Amino acid sequence: MKVKISRLRGPILNAAILILVAILLLFTVALVRDKLLQNAQDLGDALVDSYAVEQKLTIQSLTREVDVVSQYVDEILKNGGDYNAIQTWVNGHFSKLLTVMGDGTSSDPLFDFYAVIEGKIVAANPWEGDEDYRYQDTDWYRQALEADGQVVCGEIYTDAVTGQRIFTISKALSSPGDVFALDVYVQSPLFQTTGRALPEDCSYYLCDSSGTLIYAVTRWGLDEEMLQRNVDYILSGIADGSLVDYDASFLDEEGVARGVYYHTMQNGWTILLTIPIDSILMGEKNTVVYIFAGLALVVFLLLSFFTVLDLFRNRRMKRADDTAHMLGDSFYAIYRVNFVEGTFEAFKANEDVQHATPASGPYALLLQAICSLVQPSTFRLFEESFSLDSIRQRVSQGIPDYGGDYQRRFGDVYRWVNIRTLYDPELTPNEVILCFRDVDVEKRRELQNTIILQEALDAAQKSTKAKSEFFSRMSHDMRTPLNAILNYCTLAEKACQCYDNGKLQEYMKKISFSGDQLLSLINDILELSRMEAGKNNLDLKQLDLKELLTNLAEISRDRAQSEEKSLEISIEFRDPIVIGDEKKLGQIINNLLSNAIKYTNPGDRIRLEARQFDFQAHSKYQIIVEDTGIGMSSNFLEHLFDPYSRETAFSAHSTVGTGLGMSIVKSLVQQMSGEISVESTLGEGSCFTVTLPLVAVTGQVSTIQPAADEPKDTFAWSGRTVLLAEDNELNREITGEILRQFGAQVVSACDGLEALQQFQAAPLFSIDVILMDMQMPHMDGCQAAEAIRHLNRADAKGVPIIAVTANAFAEDIDRTTKAGMDDHISKPIDSRVLQKSMQRLISQWDDSRRKLGWVREGEDQG
Amino acid sequence: MDNAVKTALEGVGIDVQEALDRFMGNEALMMRFLTRFPQDLNFSALRKAVDAGDAAQAFTAAHTLKGVVGNLSIHSLFHPVSAMVEDLRRGDLSSASQQMGALEAQYLQVVSALEHLQ
Numbered sequence: 001m002k003v004k005i006s007r008l009r010g011p012i013l014n015a016a017i018l019i020l021v022a023i024l025l026l027f028t029v030a031l032v033r034d035k036l037l038q039n040a041q042d043l044g045d046a047l048v049d050s051y052a053v054e055q056k057l058t059i060q061s062l063t064r065e066v067d068v069v070s071q072y073v074d075e076i077l078k079n080g081g082d083y084n085a086i087q088t089w090v091n092g093h094f095s096k097l098l099t100v101m102g103d104g105t106s107s108d109p110l111f112d113f114y115a116v117i118e119g120k121i122v123a124a125n126p127w128e129g130d131e132d133y134r135y136q137d138t139d140w141y142r143q144a145l146e147a148d149g150q151v152v153c154g155e156i157y158t159d160a161v162t163g164q165r166i167f168t169i170s171k172a173l174s175s176p177g178d179v180f181a182l183d184v185y186v187q188s189p190l191f192q193t194t195g196r197a198l199p200e201d202c203s204y205y206l207c208d209s210s211g212t213l214i215y216a217v218t219r220w221g222l223d224e225e226m227l228q229r230n231v232d233y234i235l236s237g238i239a240d241g242s243l244v245d246y247d248a249s250f251l252d253e254e255g256v257a258r259g260v261y262y263h264t265m266q267n268g269w270t271i272l273l274t275i276p277i278d279s280i281l282m283g284e285k286n287t288v289v290y291i292f293a294g295l296a297l298v299v300f301l302l303l304s305f306f307t308v309l310d311l312f313r314n315r316r317m318k319r320a321d322d323t324a325h326m327l328g329d330s331f332y333a334i335y336r337v338n339f340v341e342g343t344f345e346a347f348k349a350n351e352d353v354q355h356a357t358p359a360s361g362p363y364a365l366l367l368q369a370i371c372s373l374v375q376p377s378t379f380r381l382f383e384e385s386f387s388l389d390s391i392r393q394r395v396s397q398g399i400p401d402y403g404g405d406y407q408r409r410f411g412d413v414y415r416w417v418n419i420r421t422l423y424d425p426e427l428t429p430n431e432v433i434l435c436f437r438d439v440d441v442e443k444r445r446e447l448q449n450t451i452i453l454q455e456a457l458d459a460a461q462k463s464t465k466a467k468s469e470f471f472s473r474m475s476h477d478m479r480t481p482l483n484a485i486l487n488y489c490t491l492a493e494k495a496c497q498c499y500d501n502g503k504l505q506e507y508m509k510k511i512s513f514s515g516d517q518l519l520s521l522i523n524d525i526l527e528l529s530r531m532e533a534g535k536n537n538l539d540l541k542q543l544d545l546k547e548l549l550t551n552l553a554e555i556s557r558d559r560a561q562s563e564e565k566s567l568e569i570s571i572e573f574r575d576p577i578v579i580g581d582e583k584k585l586g587q588i589i590n591n592l593l594s595n596a597i598k599y600t601n602p603g604d605r606i607r608l609e610a611r612q613f614d615f616q617a618h619s620k621y622q623i624i625v626e627d628t629g630i631g632m633s634s635n636f637l638e639h640l641f642d643p644y645s646r647e648t649a650f651s652a653h654s655t656v657g658t659g660l661g662m663s664i665v666k667s668l669v670q671q672m673s674g675e676i677s678v679e680s681t682l683g684e685g686s687c688f689t690v691t692l693p694l695v696a697v698t699g700q701v702s703t704i705q706p707a708a709d710e711p712k713d714t715f716a717w718s719g720r721t722v723l724l725a726e727d728n729e730l731n732r733e734i735t736g737e738i739l740r741q742f743g744a745q746v747v748s749a750c751d752g753l754e755a756l757q758q759f760q761a762a763p764l765f766s767i768d769v770i771l772m773d774m775q776m777p778h779m780d781g782c783q784a785a786e787a788i789r790h791l792n793r794a795d796a797k798g799v800p801i802i803a804v805t806a807n808a809f810a811e812d813i814d815r816t817t818k819a820g821m822d823d824h825i826s827k828p829i830d831s832r833v834l835q836k837s838m839q840r841l842i843s844q845w846d847d848s849r850r851k852l853g854w855v856r857e858g859e860d861q862g
Numbered sequence: 863m864d865n866a867v868k869t870a871l872e873g874v875g876i877d878v879q880e881a882l883d884r885f886m887g888n889e890a891l892m893m894r895f896l897t898r899f900p901q902d903l904n905f906s907a908l909r910k911a912v913d914a915g916d917a918a919q920a921f922t923a924a925h926t927l928k929g930v931v932g933n934l935s936i937h938s939l940f941h942p943v944s945a946m947v948e949d950l951r952r953g954d955l956s957s958a959s960q961q962m963g964a965l966e967a968q969y970l971q972v973v974s975a976l977e978h979l980q
Contacts (some may be wrong), residue, residue, distance in 0.1 A: 158940060481943075486967070515875060522941065726927065728926045728930055729902075731930050734895050737895070741888060742886075828932030829933060
């Protein structure tokens with residue numbers, strides 16, 4: 001969970017920072033804009049204030065003028081000046097004042113002087129219709145008298161005579177009823193001074209207390225009416241407060257936003273100033289601002305791009321990280337070792353080392369902790385191999401992957417561990433990764449494998465050596481009697497020619513002796529298998545094979561029955577007492593039986609069959625374990641006897657058993673010079689056949705012998721038909737005659753193919769037994785037997801087939817058994833053995849074919 | 863059985879008792895087959911094959927001959943033929959041809975003895 005959060009933190013943090021930066025940027029822009037607008041407000045206010053001061057000064061100077069002129073007039077009057085004197089002074093002063101105040105270029109009147117002296121009007125410019133004019137009713141006159149000697153400034157009004165908008169400044173003179181007054185023309189250049197000092201694009205309006213426009217400066221050539229409308233709009237905005245705030249604005253004729261600044265003077269006049277917002281915010285430096293804004297945007301976009309890129313890279317890195325993590329899971333400890341500085345950093349550590357060392361520090365500490373757990377015998381080598389010097393040396397040699405297996409103590413037990421130093425000069429030029437993996441199970445299996453292979457190799461070598469020694473000795477030994485025979489033969493021949501019977505007899509005896517010697521040597525060769533067995537540490541003792549088999553079967557039968565499987569036993573030995581290794585025999589049988597039980601389902605049948613073949617001095621014993629269980633696929637069958645055949649399928653490690661059972665059985669059987677073969681069909685069952693050459697102890701079998709011999713006396717040969725396959729004519733006749741001597745009828749075949757045809761041609765169940773020579777043209781004995789077994793007729797599977805062969809090794813018997821033959825008779829034929837075998841097989845065949853509906857001629861039906 | 867005949871047979875390496883056992887004591891039958899042995903063509907086939915260097919054919923002939931002499935208990939021939947069969951089984955024709963002379967001598971002895979009986 002912690003990991004997840006930390007992995008998510010990166011991209012989210014980046015996005016957050018990005019958004020924050022954006023907000024900050026916008027906030028800053030807003031702040032700057034705000035500040036600019038506030039500054040503009042201050043500036044605007046200052047400007048309008050200065051304009052107001054200008055207007056105020058104009059009015060003040062006019063007011064002062066009125067005060068001064070009034071004092072002059074008073075003075076003139078006091079000094080006895082009359083009306084005319086005043087008229088003259090006023091005229092003179094007016095023209096002087098005009099020169100001072102006016103610019104002299106404008107034809108517009110700036111102002112007008114006049115006074116009421118003793119009820120008469122004195123004016124700088126003579127008035128028309130003086131007589132009708134009632135000055136007493138005018139505001140300026142009344143206000144002047146009421147002001148008690150102070151100068152009075154009146155409201156703007158339209159002059160009745162000129163029609164011009166004016167206001168009057170008046171003052172009462174010393175003589176009661178006398179007043180001096182000054183009419184000021186508002187639209188005169190007196191109040192139009194400001195426009196020239198106006199900033200670019202700004203608009204300036206001056207209006208009186210009623211809101212009537214006095215003067216305006218705009219960049220547009222608007223008429224009075226339009227200007228008045230603008231003023232009305234702005235004033236109403238000021239009145240309702242919508243244009244008061246520093247950031248308030250309105251749109252002008254051109255649709256440009258403008259800020260408004262105003263000042264209301266003491267006399268009620270209002271000065272308005274409007275400035276385009278744009279010029280406040282950017283002024284004339286638009287391009288620069290745009291460049292900066294563009295740069296900011298580019299930086300922002302770049303930042304966003306890198307953030308997104310980072311996001312993708314992070315995702316890839318996370319996947320790589322996960323992969324590395326999973327790979328790392330198979331190691332129980334991982335360190336990074338800086339071999340330049342001699343330090344390490346732990347990423348993953350086993351508890352015992354973790355307690356003993358810090359998470360990072362000098363490598364010597366770590367090595368000491370690790371070494372302390374190494375098995376003492378490998379301690380020195382380990383310490384050397386993984387010292388800093390060794391690591392440096394390997395790095396300098398460019399070895400990227402180095403390591404091996406060793407035994408490491410975990411608590412109280414030693415387990416096999418694989419240690420590696422991994423180096424990648426491009427990724428970490430100064431560091432190697434040191435990692436440890438628990439390989440105990442694999443290693444033990446590998447060691448066991450090696451032991452088995454070594455044993456097998458040793459056994460094979462011993463066997464080969466023994467064999468070749470034996471053969472070289474034997475061929476040498478054989479030459480001696482053979483030479484003797486040949487020499488004596490030559491001598492005998494000569495004796496014959498001389499008719500020296502005495503010598504001839506002597507030679508013959510010697511020849512016979514040598515012949516016997518040779519025969520025993522050849523017999524020894526046949527015994528080779530057994531001799532080899534003797535060198536493989538077999539614990540050979542006399543044992544009752546029948547009893548052994550019965551006991552083992554009984555033990556297995558209990559298990560089989562508990563699993564609802566049936567176990568049949570059929571043992572047929574003439575000589576149950578044999579010389580053999582009881583323990584190893586037991587191992588073989590037990591393995592086969594327990595496999596049969598393991599690989600069968602409830603309701604299946606298991607059969608243990610054992611029988612004995614006679615061959616010269618040695619007996620071959622055959623043990624068959626057959627079941628109707630799950631069987632094996634042909635693929636599996638091929639590797640059945642390979643060690644660990646089950647493990648090679650990359651299955652989970654927890655398979656029951658070692659997978660060695662069958663290879664052990666095979667090796668045991670081979671140790672006894674026997675053969676094992678298996679037939680199996682998936683889903684139908686398996687049949688294991690073990691053929692072993694065991695020395696029968698014949699002296700011990702007397703109790704059984706009579707029982708085995710019994711059928712000989714009661715067996716009726718008459719009417720029995722033997723199919724005899726033998727390619728050599730003479731041999732065929734000899735064997736045929738022997739069979740006829742028994743009392744049997746003989747059907748002959750010259751080869752395997754003919755035997756097959758003869759059998760096919762014969763009536764059902766009419767052949768009692770087939771005697772099959774092995775080496776024949778067209779089809780040999782095994783092929784013919786197999787072909788007969790595969791025929792689609794009721795007696796094909798059951799008809800007894802006896803192999804007649806000169807080959808006496810266990811593998812030959814195994815081959816005939818595989819081909820489906822029931823017994824094995826050696827050449828030259830021993831009539832008694834042949835008869836016994838045939839009688840036994842025919843009797844069995846009688847039983848089984850009766851079950852198939854066969855009735856023997858001359859027998860009562862039913 | 864005529865002792866002289868038995869001696870003659872044993873003299874050329876025939877185990878009369880074993881052969882008799884095989885023929886279940888039927889001496890006439892045994893004699894019938896023994897006297898037919900000189901007509902058996904396997905020996906000449908073996909010799910021809912060895913001479914011709916045909917190991918496979920030689921093996922077949924030797925093997926059959928071994929069966930025949932075995933059945934007739936002609937031990938003096940059975941053992942050398944057996945040895946030759948094993949040589950030929952390995953395809954060792956040279957060893958077989960080396961033994962051929964001795965075998966032929968032995969064979970001729972047996973044949974001449976048997977022909978004498980007729």
